[in-house]
Structures are given as structure tokens and as C-alpha cells.
Amino acid sequence: MHYESPVREPLVLGNKTYHDITLDVVRPVESTAPKAWWIAFSIALAMFLWGVGAILWTIANGIGSWGLNKTVGWAWDITNFVWWVGIGHAGTLISAVLLLFRQKWRMSINRSAEAMTIFSVIQAGLFPVIHMGRVWVAYFVLPIPNQFGSLWVNFNSPLLWDVFALSTYLSVSTVFWYVGLIPDFAMIRDRAINPIQKHIYRILSFGWGGKAKHWQRFEEVSLVLAGLATPLVLSVHTIVSMDFATSVIPGWHTTIFPPYFVAGAIFSGFAMVQTLLIIVRKLFKMEDYITIQHIEMMNIIIMVTGSIVGVAYITELFIAYYSGVEYEQYAFLNRATGPYWWAYWSMMTCNVFSPQFMWSKKLRTNLVFTFIISIVVNIGMWFERFVIIVTSLHRDYLPSSWAMFSPSSIDIAFYMGTIGFFFVLFLLYARTFPVIAQAELKTILKSSGASQKKHHTEDDHAHH
């Protein structure tokens, strides 16, 4: 039997009963959408359609409609790709790694964090596909037996590794997420009055009956999937970083990239979770589940990973100096002082300096401040990828080929479109899915719920 120390803060506040949790979770699904939801959804949908227009324009006219050139062959496309993949990282970390480490506080946030993972990986996947000059032959990257002759993919190419890494990540995350959803869908099904709704949730819940055998299998599958997903937290961004690390371009060719990218990904992922959950807890009145304690925990992770990223930045600078390689030295000096100095210093300010405020307990438990920092961090992480990609490419070995990059309106529209798409998915999710893993959460109500903790304390007092 699990023992929860009485000294710890309760994880579920408000003296909830099981039924209270059920009602709280199911409320957004069963009630009609508030006006605020409709406004948010309309804006997201408009942005999404704007992005769809940009994608269609790109496919119809060519990659020339972006701001790229002969020297800078990747810019916003791959920046956005890496950014979205990075954002996706927190979900798996929360649901898989924290599950294995038995961190119970994750239970009220893992559902949404994982949803965010899947939705952002979908956004991420759009970029490498659309950025292809000939998107209609995108299937060439898949190792499909074919009749073109002895044509096969190039297993040396990090881009191919990306294909495998991303598709694995997306499928494992989706399955893991879905498995967790089954008992919760069943709960909604059981409460549903509308026959259509009932029918849909019946299909979605896979005939869940709540039997002991069901629970046993559920636990086992969750554990196995957590075990599978855990290495993915590390591998996906490691492989993404190898797109750069295995190249010969000064500023890309860096062995520190894998851990540095993983830390950065977790950093940005948690920031995005903060952004979303602060909104969700407010809109859906989930303050009792997503507590200040959760916010604080995540802020600590943001602070730690932000510092790791900061160390990585400084290491890069030092190694550039220490290597004695002229090109390398110039690449980093150019990052900090060249034409894109503003991007570098935006990155430094947002990623390295801003999380340091979290050393203060007062600040890291302040919702408004957290919300601002979470957005600042994601801006910083976007700039990090931009700095790595564009400032390395724009001035590499031969000065004759140096160039600059400036985004076109299509670049901007495509990026905004993916933000819109993300929120379209997230808002739909928030109205139709159980946003908190209520079945799991109920398991800790007896040990870490507010009423239980209160009893604990009272009992202690009584004994003394």
C-alpha cells in the first residue's frame, strides 16, 4: 500500500468525492460550449484556414514563394518543425517518465500534456512534408518495396531517421494516450443520455466494463507503453538534432547537440503545457485539480532545463573558441555579433535569463508571471532554432556565397496556420474528451486528496 507523507501538500484540493471528480471532468463534454470557446475556436479556425491557403499556394507555385535562397535552404520551415517537435516532448515525459518514477502529481495534467504532444507532432510533421520541392513524391522517403529498380532509401541520412523517429513517436504517443482514455470514455458513455453521443462513446471506449481483468490489463499495457515511450523522449530530439550535428556546416557540426536539444525540447514542452493549462484550469474551473503546486513543479523543471540549455550555449561558445577552427569561431562570433545578433540575444534573454526568476518561490507560484514566462520561453526556443539554422547557413565557408534570409508572407502564414491548427485540435479536444485522467486521479484521492490529507493531519494531532 502506498503511503503518502502527510507533510506533502494535497494533490487534489476541494475535498472532492469520486462523484465530484466525475462531474468536474464531464462538465465540458456535457454542457454547451461557452461563448469564449466559440470565439477562440473561430480565431483558431481562421488562422488554420490561412495556413491551408499558404500550403496550397506553396504546392501550386513552388518553394520559391518562401524567403529561402541558394545559401539558406532551410529557415522557417525547419525552425518551426523543430520547435513543434520540441513542444511535443513534455507530454511523453509527463505521462511516461513520471509514470515510471511514480510521480503522482502528473495525473491531473498528463492527459492534456499528451494531447498537446500529439497535436504538436502533427504540426511538426507538416513542415518536413510541405518543405519538399516535390511533395507529390513524398512517399519516396518510405522504404517501400518498389518497381523502380533497386531503389531504396538512404539509411545514412538523418532526414530518413527523422521519418522513422517522428512516425514512431506519433504512433506510440497516440496509442499510449488512447489507452489511458478508454476508462474515461467509458465513464462518459455510461453517463450519456443522448443516444448518438452514447453510441460514439461506446465505440470509443472499446467495450470497457470496469472489470478487474480490464483494470489489470489496463495497468499492464500502460506500463509497457510507458516503457516504450520513455526512450522516445530522448531519441526523437536526439535524432532531430542529428540533422544538424552530422553535417559539415560550422554551427551545426556540434557533438553537444543531442543532450542540448533534448533539454531544450523538455524546456519548451513544459512551457507550452504551462501556457495551455493555465488557460484550461481557468476556463474549465479545474483549479482544484491543476493546483499551484503543479504549476510550481513544472516551473522548477523549466528552470532546471533552461539552465541546462544555458550551459549548452556557453559550452558551444567555449568549444568554438577552444577548437581553434577558424570557421567555427567565426560562426559563433557571427551569431552573437553578426547581422542576426538580435535573434541570438532574444534567444539568450528568453531562454537563459528569464527562467532564472523561478528561483523565487513567490514568482514561480504566481500564475500571471508563469503564464508570461511560459510564452517568453517558447519565443526563445523558436529563436534558438532560428539562430542555429539561419545564422549557421547564411555565412558558412565561402564568403562569396554569404546571404541573408527574410521570411515571405507565405512563410508567416504557414507558421500561423499551424498555430491555428493546433488550437483547433486542442479546443475540439477540450470539448469532447475528458481533459483530466479521472480514472487515474480517483486512485489517489484516498491518499493525496485534500480531505484525506486533512484527516491525516487531524489524526496526527489526535494521536499527539
Add this chain to the structure above:
Amino acid sequence: MASEKKYWKGFDELGNTPVAQKLAQNEFAEDLPVEAILGDGALLESSNTSRRDFLKFVGFSTAAATLAACENPIVESIPYVVKPDAITPGIPNYYATSYVDGQDFASVLIKTREGRPIKVEPGDKGFFNSGTTARAQASVLSLYDSARLSSPVKGEEASDWKKVEAALKSAVEKSKTEGKTFTLLTSSVFSPSTKGVIERMRGAYENFNHVQWDAASVSQKLDVWEALTGNRALPFYDLKSAKVIVSVGEDFLDGGMAQQLASDYAVGRKPGAGMSRHYQFESNLSMTGSNADQRVKVKASEYGAALAYLYNQVSGASVRVGALSADAKKVLDKAAKDLVAHKGASVVFSGGNIGANEHLAAAINAALSNIGTTVQAGKSVYVAQGNDLSLSNLASDLKAGRVGALVVWGANPAYAAPGFADLIKKATFSLALTDRLDETASLCTYSAPVPHYLESWNDYTPVAGHYAVAQPTIAPLFDSKPAQEVLMSLLGDATLYKDVVRSAVAARGLSVNAILHDGGVQLSDGASGAGSGAAAKALAGASVAAEEAAKAATGEWEVVFYQKAVGAGFQANNPWLHELPDPISRVTWDNYVTISAADALKLGVENTSESNGAINGSCLTLTVNGTTLERVPAWIQPGQAAGTLGLALGYGRTKVGKVADNVGVNAYSLMKSGSAYAVAKVTLAEDEHEFASVQLGNTMMGRKIVNETTLATFLADSTGKSWNEKAEFHTLEGSVKANEANLWPDHDHKTLHMWNMSIDLNSCIGCGACVVACHIENNVPVVGKDEVRRFRDMHWLRIDRYYSSDTSHESAEADGVGVMAKYAAMEVPSASPEVVFQPVMCQHCNHAPCETVCPVAATTHSQEGLNHMTYNRCIGTRYCANNCPYKVRRFNWFNYMKNDKFTGVNPSQDDLGRMVLNPDVTVRSRGVMEKCSFCIQRIQYAKLEAKKKGEPMVDGAFTTACAQACSTGALSFGDVNNAKSAVAAVKQDARAYHLLEEVGTQPSVFYQSKVRNQA
């Protein structure tokens, strides 16, 4: 004994049953009982094929037929019924002919495929001007220019040749009776047969008058040489034997001369004990000046003074010397010493159309006994014949209404002679024999098309002793008629000009077939006694010339005219020439004034960079003698002499075609009768101009990109250890050469061919002929100004130009400059920079970074050392381009064949322009990467030829388009596994090095270090 096995089709056959017997007799199945079934109404009634089923079958078969019809559209092609002897599809034919475009002459070979000329290649007989310049290379596209005039017109209305000839005849007759002149205005004519026709005109019409005039005039130079030798022709220069070359303002390597000097110049520039030394004194940083060992900035008005000073120094005379800077004098003293030490083996050039200066240069050459050796006054070069005076006489005749009939042929005075546009209308009748309705033709009464040089017959004497012919390589595309036939029609002579040329050849006792095969014949070495008195006359006139030179107009601002790739403007509608970056400024699609940084500051001129790197510049207003040229963009140019502005001719055309109309400004409007420079008033205008430059980084940033040394160091250490250090890696096992340190297994490059290219940076003069040749050979699209501005030029081969900077790693350390300030200072070119040119194409790395990163293996390595690009496998991730240290890969951002944005510039968007495409090279689709293939189509062709012959490949049997176009021999290509090949020999040269060797890419291209012969 053979076994008689028998196989049965079944047991019935084995058992030989009656059924089997019947089947064996009746081999073919019986007819289908169609009649029996369809005729039997009862059977049909009882059949269960309902109407529904029937409709289903019909529907299915319709759908199936529709789907089956979804094929590519059928392109109808008609095969030969009787195949012409000479044309085999897939096999090119070559014709030797002469390239003449109104300005240049070259002996060339034309490659035709299936009857279409597709490429201009250098002549192979070693005749005069056998190299191809960028203009000569590009000239094949002018043939397929959709702006060409297709049939005669009268003003706006269509006309025909009969009417044109009748109108001309009556106008000429009328002019005779009215006592007015019948004037023929042409550019230089050096064709004996054409001259013959013109002589017949002169004989038939007393009022006939022939005016020869060149837009980019050397008339005053011709006047000088006419006075010295009695021959209106420039002398032949022999640069091969010149050990010291001094040029005062003459851009002699870049088309300013009728004679191509680049190949002979390069001979003398081979590093070694006898390497020539080149001094250049000039205002604009010219391509020639960029190649000089020592270059001094001199104002154009001081050219005469510089020459007079030099004359005094070498001859001991004391003619009058105008104002001259101390810097110039110091270097002139050195040059004079060098010249005197190399009497008879040195040469002095004078630039621009300035008679007095040319006379002084001739006098210096005379004093140095160069006349007869390097300056062969007796061997006349006839390519330039124009006479400025005769044009001004024509202008006054026109003004006075004395011209009855004016025929303008191959000249465009309305564009290039200021004020002439208003005068043409004053002729009673005017006829333009032209290739297009240009500025002049559109003002004439009638305009009629003449054939392109690739459609024409002609003969030429470009230089004494050389008789060249031109033959058509394609039937005329339009309803054109040679101008000579039009003139002969006046005499009622309907002989074809072709027959005139052929009989002229025959009359010289030459075989027509032999001369057509070779494209010409060397009759003699051309030397004559005409130059014998020239030296004495030149010396005698020196002091008068010096007095004259001292009177050169001077002012605060001197606009110095020069020429770029489009030359005088005849080929201004050629997009290949516009897209070719200027060798110095690297700007495309423009002309502009070049201005020094100090002057720019004074005037408030700025060149700023937009967020995407594109450069914008201020504009100036130039006023010369009351003529104002508005909105002239200004480009800040290192090496520009203070107080001077360079301005290129040939731009600012208004009626040349969709490509070049209103590109740039018309510099001729400021140029008075071919003057070399003009004194101008300059004010800053408010406008801003958008430049399209392909190069942003101007200096090497202290990196070893072009390895460079001085002749003294080179001679002192023949191993190259001290001046051509190879990159090394320090490993556990000691130092390892960068190209030997491997993580991966090497490809086997010993068994088959191993193609390598050597690029000699000492021979490369930066002219860009290779770039244009590559553009043509490989069907590279033209992308136009806006896309070049976005750094999306598609050239597979580029010539990087680097300026030297005043700051280096060493100087910064010595001066204690901080690292940030150092790099900032190193980006700034010196005000008097040394310049290097470096052609860069795909380096065909043997450890190629691009190959490993392609997810679909679209770029792979061949066993012959080539880096292949498989277009139809490419999905366009651009990862390869990002990972290329040399940045030579080019991405198809758009569908250049179809996209509306490129209709105006890309020749392959119209039916006519598409004819120039090389059928051996795929036209790439949108979204794929492309790059130099080492002309793999040529490699494969040569391999197949060798295979057919059953012989091994011979070194030099073929070469790449770039190497072929290079007239200085800077590029050499071949198989290094063939120990006897030229490229295998130079690979071992002490000067050889790989670009970015330390990256470990092991390129198949290597460079030969540059050696400067500094005093």
C-alpha cells in the same frame, strides 16, 4: 543419340481419344456463333442479361476506356521519309563559320542538332580570334529571339520585299534627280564581297555615300594608325612575347579591342622565370585591371599625362606632361624601368577613343622598339572600321535635308548617337535593314529583316592574311534577305549573295568545300611593309600629341564609359548576358555608375542592404553639356579612382525586346561622338534603386580560399611547401594530411576513369565565357532580376571575386585590434584592392557531404569520381545544398518553364527560344536540386564514341563546356587515371591545392595557386 521425348497435353492426347483427334485436326477454335445467338429471338428473350446489366457493362467499358485514355498528350512528330545525309537524330553536326555581331569577330564552330544550331564553340583551326567570349557564346540565342522582325514592314503595316525594293529603287532614283545623296549607314564592314557590292553602288550612283560608324567607337585610334601606316586599321598585338605590359585605361582583355588578347596574355602569365608583368593605370576597376600585378587609380583626363610622362621616362624626351598624381608617377617610374629593360618585348596600351593618347602610346612602343615585334603595325586588324567624322557629316547632311535615301544596316544611331533620332525623319526616304524594330528601324519609312549571322553567307578579312567565311547553319527562320541582295536589286541584279561569296572564294583560287570545312584560310602571316615608317612617324609626332593630350577636358566629375557583357548593346535582348554577373561588381541585369567609397560619402550616396540581403543604392543625376541623365543608380566600387564614375554602355534600350527594354540607363546619351569619358555635373537624386548582385561577401575574411603567392617566393621554393601548405589533422598516429584522414572507406578510383578538373587561378581572367557556356550547354534557366536579388541565381558555375582587405589576422594582431573589430574590418574591401577570381562549380567531392544526407539517395557517387544528381528521384529537401561547403547546388524554386514570372526572361518559355535547348540535357522540373554534372552528357558521348571505335579514350578528345569556352586555358579537364593526360600532370604541380581541403571532402576539382609578379 538425341532422345525423342514427347510431351502430351493431357491424357486424351496420350490415349488418342476421338475428341483429341478432332481437336488436333481443327487447330483453331470455331467461329463464335454470333448470328446463331442474335438471330434467335426466343433465346434472347430467355437470356437473363437485363437492361440494367447491359448499362452496367456499357458504363464499365466507358469508364475503362476513359481511364485508358488518360495518357500523356500525343505529340505529333513526323519522321523523315528520306533522311538527309547529314542529319542523324542524336548526332550533332558542326559547321565552321564566323561570328560577327556588329562589334566582334570570332572564328567559331557551330554545333547543330537535328538541324538546329544550339551552341557556339571555339574555332579549332587556330585562326584569328578563335576563342569564344561570353557574347560569342550567347549569340546563338539571338537567332531564336522572338523580338526579331519576321517580315518587311512599312511603319506599322505589313509589307513585302517587292514593295520594299521598289520603294528603295524609286527613292534612290528620285534622290539622284533631286541632287540629294543616297547614303548607306553601316557598322564596320570588313567583308570583301560586301565591299564589292558597295563599290558597285558607288559605281552606279554618283550620289552614293557609305558611312561606317561603330557605337563603341575606336575611330580616333584608327585615325592615328591610318596616319602612321596608311592603313585604316588597328595593329596586331603579339602579347605572347610581351614580358612587360602597361595599359593606361585600356580594358584590353574584355572586348574593348577588335582582337582577342586573352589567350596570348595567359601564355605570358604562366608562373615561372619568364612570367610577364602587368601594370594598369585606370579610373574604373576593369576586369583587365583586376588581373594586373600593379594597378594605380588615375583619372581618365590624366591618361594622356600618364602616357606623356611614361614617354619621357623611356625615351629621355621632355614632352609636355599634364597634371598627374605623385602615386601614379612613382609607379610609372617603375614601369618605365621595366619597359626599358624589356625593349622589343613589352607593350603599352592606351585606352578609350582618344587620338592623342593613342599616338603617345604608339610613340612609347616605338621608343621601346616594340613596333614590329609586339605591336605589329604592318599587320592590320580590320574588325573596327568606323569613322566618327563621317557620322557627324551625315548628321549635318540630314539636318540640311540633303539626304534623299538613307539605308541603315546593322547600325542603331537613334539609340547610340545622341540627337540622331530626330534627324532620321529628315531623310526623304529611309530603310532599315535590321534584325528587329529597334530604336532606329521604328523611325524609318520601311524596315526589313536581314538574316542572323547563323543564317548567312559571307566572307571576311578580319586581319591581314586571314580570309574567313561565314556559312548558314540553318535555313532562315523568317522572311529575311541579305542586305547585299537588297542593294544588288537596285542594279537589277538578282544573283544570290551566297553565289557572290562562293564565286569570290573560287576567284581566289580556293576550294569552296575546303574553306567551308575550315571556316577560313590563312593566306599569309599578314605582315607587310606598311608599318615600316610607323615608328619614326610616331616618334616625330609625340610632342604634338603630348600638347594635344594636355588639353584633355577635366572637371570635378568624370564619367568614364566602359563595356560589360552586353557590349555596345547589339545583343542587349539576350537574357544570358544580362544574367551573367559583372566580373567585378557581380551585379546582374543593370548598368550603374561606379563610385569610390570616399566620393560616395561626399555625395551622400549609400548602398544599403535589405533584410533579405538585397542591395539598394542611391541614384544620381548626371548632366553633361546640358544633357541630363536621370535616375542613374550608384554602386560603391572599391578601386574606383576619386572623382571618376564608371558607366557601362549598351543598356537603357527602349525597343530591343521584352528582355531588355528599359533595363539600365542609356550611357550613349552622355557620350559625344565616341568619347572615352565626359565631364559631368553630379547631384544626388531622391530615388532608390534595387540592385541584383549575386555576391554579398566581398573579401576572403582571412581564410585560405584563394591561395596566393608572389613570383619571388614561388621561384625560391619550387616544392610549394612554404607557400602552399597542405591542411593536416593531428591524430594519435601523428599528423595526417586532410585528404587522407578517413572515417569511411574510400571509393575505388583506380579501376575506371577518374575525372578531375584543374582550375588555374593565374590564367583565369574572370571573363565569364565559361559561365555562359555552361548556362547554354546545360539548359540552365534564366531567372531574372527579381530572383537574382533574392539570391536564387541558377548558374552551375560561378566566378567568385574577392577583394583584398586592409586588415588581416596578422595586421590585427600587430595593431592590437579586438576580435570583433577585426572581423568587421576584414569585411571591408581596400580602397585600392587586389582582386582574385575563382571559378567554383560542383567540386565532385569523393567524400561528398551532400551524398550522405539525401534521404532518398538522389545524389550518389559514381565510380568515375563524379557526384551524380538523379533529378527524377529528388524530392527537394534541400538538405544537400545546405550541407555543401561550396554552396554550388541550385534548387528549382519555381517551374521556370511555365511560371508567368519568367515569361519575360527565360528563353525556353516561347516556342522559338526553346529551340536553343540542348536535347542531351534534361530540363529540370520544379522542386528538384541541380548542379554541375561535369557535362556528363559529353563524357558519355565520348565514351560511346571510343567504344564504337574499340579504342581507349584519348585525352583531349572532349572536354566540358566551361573548359572548352575558356580561351586562356584556365580550366583543364580529363582522366587522372590516364597518366599521360594533361590534368594528371598538373595535379602533381606544386601550385595545386583543393578548396577547403580541411573539411575532408576530397574534391575532384583542384586549383592552381595564384602567383603575382609584383615589382
